[in-house]
Amino acid sequence: EAQVTQNPRYLITVTGKKLTVTCSQNMNHEYMSWYRQDPGLGLRQIYYSMNVEVTDKGDVPEGYKVSRKEKRNFPLILESPSPNQTSLYFCASSLIPRDYEQYFGPGTRLTVT
């Protein structure tokens, strides 16, 4: 089954404790992206990757890091989480260059206290 998986689905953590949210896709997609969803703001892009070892900032990259060492995986790293990073996070993937139908993971709800 074609899918994007994320782990964990739910996470409560404290300020400053490094965490990683994993994302994996089994569709051999080149393009992967991270979004955060906040009330009244829709989905905003954090980082994206066009292929292995190629990543770039989206609209709200501050406080986040990513890596793309393998085509299927695109982890999101919060080195020192803060309460304003409490949000619902989605990973997405698609074929490029012109497939804009992105496939989304189920989401990770993160709470930083």
Added chain:
Amino acid sequence: DQQVKQNSPSLSVQEGRISILNCDYTNSMFDYFLWYKKYPAEGPTFLISISSIKDKNEDGRFTVFLNKSAKHLSLHIVPSQPGDSAVYFCAASDLNAGGTSYGKLTFGQGTILTVHP
């Protein structure tokens, strides 16, 4: 600056009637538009799209209309069913964009649709 706006946070309709969800955009470079549907505890799923060379695209009960001069698009669901109750996101893209905008989707805030039996 919100380049894609869905000004109605919620919409409530009766089963069997038409649901109309609206979306406005400000960036004239956008030339491809998509609607995504999201159920609770799931990720958004693609619903329907339209290129700027068209003004209408239909897929079963779902039709998207694009008015380029008004920078406005709408999603019509006819007839509405209780299973259509979800959050609907409008998204836009510039297919010719390069650099940091390559492959980027800009989303609206979402509209919660509730279809009552």
